[in-house]
Amino acid sequence: MLTYRGQVEKFLRGELPPAAFHTCRASMGIYEQRKRGTYTVRVYVGAGLVSSAQLRCIAELSRKYGNDAVHVTTRQHFQIHDVRIEQTPDVLEKLLEVGLTTCGGDGKAMPNITACPRAGICPLEQFGVTPHAIALAQYLRQLDNSDNLPHRYKIIFSGCSEDCAQASIADLGFFAHRRNGMKGFGVYAGGGIGADSAVAVRIDDFVEQREIFEAAEAVKRLFDRYGDRSNTRRARLRHVLARFGPEEFTRLYRKERESIRRQGLEGEPPAIAEVSDEPGNGGRVRVPDVTASDLLPEKDKRFYTLELRLPLGDISADDLTRIAQIAETYGSGVVRATQQQDLLVPSIPRTRTRALRKELQTLSIDVSTHGRPKVIACAGASTCKVGLCRSRELAKAISDTLARQPASGLDGWTIRISGCANSCGQHLIADLGFLGRAKRVNGRLMPCYEVFAGAKMVEGAARLAESISTLPAKRVPEFVAEVFAQGGLAEDRLRELVREYGELREIPEDYYRDWGSDALFSPAGSLAPTGPAGQAAEPRSPVHELDLRGVPCPLNLVKAKLAIEKIPVGDVIEIDLDEGEPIQNVPVSLGRQGQEILATTKCESYSCVRIRRKL
Numbered sequence: 001m002l003t004y005r006g007q008v009e010k011f012l013r014g015e016l017p018p019a020a021f022h023t024c025r026a027s028m029g030i031y032e033q034r035k036r037g038t039y040t041v042r043v044y045v046g047a048g049l050v051s052s053a054q055l056r057c058i059a060e061l062s063r064k065y066g067n068d069a070v071h072v073t074t075r076q077h078f079q080i081h082d083v084r085i086e087q088t089p090d091v092l093e094k095l096l097e098v099g100l101t102t103c104g105g106d107g108k109a110m111p112n113i114t115a116c117p118r119a120g121i122c123p124l125e126q127f128g129v130t131p132h133a134i135a136l137a138q139y140l141r142q143l144d145n146s147d148n149l150p151h152r153y154k155i156i157f158s159g160c161s162e163d164c165a166q167a168s169i170a171d172l173g174f175f176a177h178r179r180n181g182m183k184g185f186g187v188y189a190g191g192g193i194g195a196d197s198a199v200a201v202r203i204d205d206f207v208e209q210r211e212i213f214e215a216a217e218a219v220k221r222l223f224d225r226y227g228d229r230s231n232t233r234r235a236r237l238r239h240v241l242a243r244f245g246p247e248e249f250t251r252l253y254r255k256e257r258e259s260i261r262r263q264g265l266e267g268e269p270p271a272i273a274e275v276s277d278e279p280g281n282g283g284r285v286r287v288p289d290v291t292a293s294d295l296l297p298e299k300d301k302r303f304y305t306l307e308l309r310l311p312l313g314d315i316s317a318d319d320l321t322r323i324a325q326i327a328e329t330y331g332s333g334v335v336r337a338t339q340q341q342d343l344l345v346p347s348i349p350r351t352r353t354r355a356l357r358k359e360l361q362t363l364s365i366d367v368s369t370h371g372r373p374k375v376i377a378c379a380g381a382s383t384c385k386v387g388l389c390r391s392r393e394l395a396k397a398i399s400d401t402l403a404r405q406p407a408s409g410l411d412g413w414t415i416r417i418s419g420c421a422n423s424c425g426q427h428l429i430a431d432l433g434f435l436g437r438a439k440r441v442n443g444r445l446m447p448c449y450e451v452f453a454g455a456k457m458v459e460g461a462a463r464l465a466e467s468i469s470t471l472p473a474k475r476v477p478e479f480v481a482e483v484f485a486q487g488g489l490a491e492d493r494l495r496e497l498v499r500e501y502g503e504l505r506e507i508p509e510d511y512y513r514d515w516g517s518d519a520l521f522s523p524a525g526s527l528a529p530t531g532p533a534g535q536a537a538e539p540r541s542p543v544h545e546l547d548l549r550g551v552p553c554p555l556n557l558v559k560a561k562l563a564i565e566k567i568p569v570g571d572v573i574e575i576d577l578d579e580g581e582p583i584q585n586v587p588v589s590l591g592r593q594g595q596e597i598l599a600t601t602k603c604e605s606y607s608c609v610r611i612r613r614k615l
Contacts, residue, residue, distance in 0.1 A: 069314055549576050
């Protein structure tokens with residue numbers, strides 16, 4: 001922590017270049033926002049569990065240093081926004097005082113290990129997996145090489161085959177099973193969404209619970225040995241799986257496990273806490289005593305879990321403090337974050353559900369589902385530096401549109417929105433997903449969304465959503481409203497409806513503006529380099545354009561180099577490239593030659609790469 005504070009002070013004095021400081025702050029969980037001089041602090045909590053005291057601390061830090069609100073992410077993190085960089089050391093130190101950390105979320109760092117949000121209390125699970133997730137995280141983070149892998153190594157534990165934890169799209173996924181009365185896991189690897197999305201494949205039918213350390217270390221060594229460090233676009237574990245194929249990948253995993261068995265594990269794996277639990281069966285129930293939320297039954301039928309639906313994962317600091325008090329007064333003093341950006345308060349006695357009514361009425365937001373689908377979105381272009389479309393603003397427009405029509409009864413459905421191809425909104429695992437695109441219509445750029453449907457998340461039979469077609473951003477909310485007004489649609493009818501809403505006979509001028517913005521749409525966004533907070537903003541460099549669609553390799557690289565040489569150092573150029581070899585090779589070659597690759601945007605049938613001339 002002292003080292004980080006020193007780095008911040010050097011950066012503020014101008015003694016540390018922004019590029020060098022980026023590596024330092026990102027490893028500490030500090031991320032630059034699109035608005036100049038503002039940063040996000042990402043707080044990591046083991047398996048989504050946070051105590052009331054920790055929750056109060058997060059809320060208070062948001063009040064004092066942030067924007068008085070807290071965001072819950074799809075990986076069970078908490079985020080504080082709009083923090084000035086000189087304040088971040090104080091924020092990190094205060095988090096440490098209550099046992100929280102922000103380390104381990106960027107690039108090659110070991111990310112948070114996530115698990116079922118209701119692990120240990122869900123009636124459907126085989127057994128609670130929270131102790132396993134926490135123990136494995138403790139073990140891997142004590143090893144030096146865990147933070148020097150080709151890319152992130154995401155691990156997820158699921159308590160049953162229904163996979164609410166999303167282990168099917170993890171680099172390493174564990175599914176809980178019992179064999180002859182023994183606890184263990186089915187092991188899957190090579191999943192992930194983003195560039196070259198893939199579902200994980202099974203590499204081990206069953207490992208005993210104490211063998212999770214061997215399995216995770218074996219996959220990590222395989223990744224370390226064969227991952228591509230030269231090309232960040234092909235650096236994920238799923239690219240290793242694609243290169244070798246499932247059979248050879250599994251053989252290499254078994255080879256690494258055999259080596260570990262002979263030599264032993266490095267370090268000492270921690271004990272896995274014993275939890276008394278038995279598999280059960282149950283489901284979702286409505287309890288009329290609580291009208292502002294849902295109550296979910298627990299294994300112990302004397303208790304319920306209070307589900308609090310957060311709009312876009314956002315909650316005010318005051319409301320978060322009230323929820324911490326509710327957890328202490330009515331529950332066990334623990335709150336859980338979910339992959340759907342909601343909060344759970346477990347262990348509420350049946351006898352106290354009626355008393356919750358007055359407590360929930362003190363919240364400033366409505367936390368009930370109202371029989372409507374959950375809308376999930378990434379940060380989007382309004383705050384994210386690489387965002388293309390304003391996904392959060394679209395999500396709000398969808399929610400507002402659905403609120404004006406009768407409940408569809410599809411409250412178990414999810415709508416997921418990603419503002420760019422990085423897929424942080426997880427549109428590929430949604431019942432209805434949307435991916436931000438830039439499309440030229442009548443020679444002008446229009447914000448659009450590619451529509452996805454048909455995802456399935458279940459152990460051994462998972463599948464990603466498939467692309468249907470593209471809609472203008474301004475037509476998406478009314479399209480969604482019609483889909484859910486009809487109670488969901490069969491694939492053929494869904495495709496037909498997308499075609500209907502995608503037809504543009506007359507184009508209103510508003511269609512060339514994204515949701516929540518008065519400016520004409522542009523993928524360039526605000527990408528100027530950022531200096532220390534409070535420093536005067538540099539004038540924005542002009543953006544140049546070059547269309548190399550239809551130009552084959554290596555001629556496209558030659559033309560790109562000539563075009564870059566003609567623009568001033570520091571200027572940005574947007575180059576349109578065909579899919580396949582052009583977009584795979586040209587940006588990599590230019591990056592190796594010293595140019596700065598800012599972002600790559602997938603458009604209708606090509607990609608646009610943004611490059612800043614550095615040399």
